[in-house]
Amino acid sequence: MSPVLSLRGTTKRFGDHTALDAVDLDVAEGEVVVVIGPSGSGKSTLVRCVHQLESVDGGGMYLDGELLGYSEHRGALRPLTPRGTAAQRRRVGMVFQQFNLFPHFSALRNVSEAPRRVHGRTAGEAEREATALLDRVGLGDRLHHYPRQLSGGQQQRVAIARALATRPRILLFDEPTSALDPELVEEVLGVLRGLARDGLTMVVVTHEMAFAREVADRVVFMEAGRIVETGPPAQIFGSPRSERLHSFLSRHTREVPA
Amino acid sequence: MTVTAPPTTTGPGTHDVADARPRFRPWRWVATAVLALVAAQILTFLVTNERFGWDVVAAHLFAPSVLAGLGTTVLLAVLAMLIGSVLGGLLAAAQLSGFGPLRWAATTYVGVFRGIPPLVQLIFWFNLAYLLPEISIGIPFGGPDLVSWNANDLITPLTAGVIGLSLVESAYLAEIIRAGVLGVDQGQREAASAMGFTPLQTFFRIVLPQAMRVIIPPSGSQFISVLKGTALVSVIAMNDLLHSVQVIYNQTYEIVPMLLVACIWYLTVVTLLTIGQRRLERRFARGHVRTAPTGGAS
Ligand SMILES: Nc1ncnc2c1ncn2[C@@H]1O[C@H](COP(=O)(O)OP(=O)(O)OP(=O)(O)O)[C@@H](O)[C@H]1O
Ligand SMILES: [Mg+2]
Numbered sequence: 001m002s003p004v005l006s007l008r009g010t011t012k013r014f015g016d017h018t019a020l021d022a023v024d025l026d027v028a029e030g031e032v033v034v035v036i037g038p039s040g041s042g043k044s045t046l047v048r049c050v051h052q053l054e055s056v057d058g059g060g061m062y063l064d065g066e067l068l069g070y071s072e073h074r075g076a077l078r079p080l081t082p083r084g085t086a087a088q089r090r091r092v093g094m095v096f097q098q099f100n101l102f103p104h105f106s107a108l109r110n111v112s113e114a115p116r117r118v119h120g121r122t123a124g125e126a127e128r129e130a131t132a133l134l135d136r137v138g139l140g141d142r143l144h145h146y147p148r149q150l151s152g153g154q155q156q157r158v159a160i161a162r163a164l165a166t167r168p169r170i171l172l173f174d175e176p177t178s179a180l181d182p183e184l185v186e187e188v189l190g191v192l193r194g195l196a197r198d199g200l201t202m203v204v205v206t207h208e209m210a211f212a213r214e215v216a217d218r219v220v221f222m223e224a225g226r227i228v229e230t231g232p233p234a235q236i237f238g239s240p241r242s243e244r245l246h247s248f249l250s251r252h253t254r255e256v257p258a
Numbered sequence: 259m260t261v262t263a264p265p266t267t268t269g270p271g272t273h274d275v276a277d278a279r280p281r282f283r284p285w286r287w288v289a290t291a292v293l294a295l296v297a298a299q300i301l302t303f304l305v306t307n308e309r310f311g312w313d314v315v316a317a318h319l320f321a322p323s324v325l326a327g328l329g330t331t332v333l334l335a336v337l338a339m340l341i342g343s344v345l346g347g348l349l350a351a352a353q354l355s356g357f358g359p360l361r362w363a364a365t366t367y368v369g370v371f372r373g374i375p376p377l378v379q380l381i382f383w384f385n386l387a388y389l390l391p392e393i394s395i396g397i398p399f400g401g402p403d404l405v406s407w408n409a410n411d412l413i414t415p416l417t418a419g420v421i422g423l424s425l426v427e428s429a430y431l432a433e434i435i436r437a438g439v440l441g442v443d444q445g446q447r448e449a450a451s452a453m454g455f456t457p458l459q460t461f462f463r464i465v466l467p468q469a470m471r472v473i474i475p476p477s478g479s480q481f482i483s484v485l486k487g488t489a490l491v492s493v494i495a496m497n498d499l500l501h502s503v504q505v506i507y508n509q510t511y512e513i514v515p516m517l518l519v520a521c522i523w524y525l526t527v528v529t530l531l532t533i534g535q536r537r538l539e540r541r542f543a544r545g546h547v548r549t550a551p552t553g554g555a556s
Pocket of ligand 2: 043174
């Protein structure tokens with residue numbers, strides 16, 4: 001089966017700094033890929049590029065085989081119009097570290113707004129689906145709360161419901177639990193586990209090694225803009241091959257003995 | 259060896275703050291007395307000084323010519339504010355655009371129209387016919403005209419007033435709107451585009467409603483200053499509120515009472531505007547204050 005997402009030689013520079021250095025990555029349907037790596041290794045840049053929040057400087061990214069961000073016109077590639085980009089983004093969902101909920105909308109409206117305005121559902125339909133999604137993340141009793149009236153963990157769960165509302169082909173998470181108090185992390189990871197069980201295709205950037213070991217189908221270790229090592233969690237955590245991964249893990253898994 | 263103290267009136271557990279009385283604040287009493295005294299003085303001055311001519315004020319407050327002037331003033335202010343908001347929004351968008359020439363053009367516009375006194379601009383527009391006897395739409399640089407008007411017919415005191423005030427307004431509002439939009443967190447734009455909103459949807463549904471919180475208070479002040487700024491059009495012989503009372507006192511010489519008539523109306527309209535502004539502010543504060551959730555199914 002062809003992968004949902006493919007990166008081929010994807011390169012991103014910020015001035016002189018190469019944040020992504022010819023990254024190759026395939027994500028298959030229903031696969032959960034967890035990205036780990038030291039700070040500044042390009043994990044955020046990777047998911048932000050896939051979501052076209054950053055422009056890419058080289059290589060190609062494909063969603064279901066379709067080139068992202070560009071179209072071919074008489075043999076030359078040209079950037080898509082904002083409309084074209086928006087249409088591609090609708091097929092990708094994203095959950096941010098800082099939630100980025102819309103503060104002027106209730107939880108229900110945060111979730112139902114995009115299906116209504118972007119996917120042309122009726123108000124009633126969109127609200128029914130949004131209610132069901134908020135139920136699924138355990139917030140069925142918080143529909144009319146505004147983000148500021150919710151705890152961090154609850155806000156992040158609304159954000160997950162919002163990302164699901166557009167029925168994306170793939171969901172991207174950029175450190176979804178890093179802005180949360182330790183006791184709220186588990187409720188968000190619980191939701192992520194549920195999504196993984198339901199067979200959603202996900203790319204999750206996280207520092208939660210125990211979660212990676214438990215939920216990932218495949219773990220990707222990045223350093224300095226490159227994918228250094230990739231493999232099933234048992235291999236990555238059990239018998240890391242590269243010296244760098246070894247030292248990274250010894251720094252990050254003290255609390256979770258192998 | 260330690261001895262546990264017997265319960266006293268100062269020990270833990272002997273107080274209940276629910277029974278506390280308000281704090282005694284003597285300076286507040288002093289301030290109240292001073293303010294009351296000043297208010298009484300002003301009132302006495304207003305009532306006992308016959309030169310205010312309150313009977314004349316009452317007689318002219320609802321005079322048809324004064325009400326017509328008031329109508330013109332409000333119409334001018336509303337038109338200037340509407341046109342100014344639309345133009346200001348476009349200018350703000352241009353100033354925030356990633357396209358250099360557009361940004362420079364908008365910045366120049368704002369600089370020019372904020373920099374020249376409104377009175378000078380009004381007189382200038384009123385005398386446009388001198389500079390451009392004919393206004394036409396056609397092919398530039400000597401091409402044929404498609405439509406053309408005589409500038410003297412087109413530039414009446416009303417059009418000169420509306421154009422002048424709108425252009426000044428748009429420059430100020432552009433800056434206000436730009437600041438409001440810049441104040442919205444970048445993450446909001448990213449989240450909106452991540453949801454697949456187009457740039458226009460992102461702006462109108464996500465960014466602008468949040469920016470409004472910051473935009474409304476200074477825009478309210480701006481509306482008030484346009485309303486007062488309309489008094490300038492009396493120099494180009496337009497029948498606004500100020501002009502209507504001037505016409506009367508030029509005949510009766512009751513300058514102070516007639517100016518009071520104008521003052522009362524200006525203050526009335528400004529007060530109404532302020533009430534409207536507070537309402538709008540509350541509306542756009544939705545979700546920004548930690549109030550109890552508004553329950554109920556929808
Ligand atoms: N907008 C930007 N402008 C300039 N440099 C940037 C920008 N965004 C990221 N970088 C740089 O790119 C590199 C990769 O950043 P990135 O945010 O992807 O790291 P990360 O792996 O997500 O780190 P962390 O775990 O701390 O979130 C860093 O060196 C960073 O300084
Ligand atoms: Mg990051």
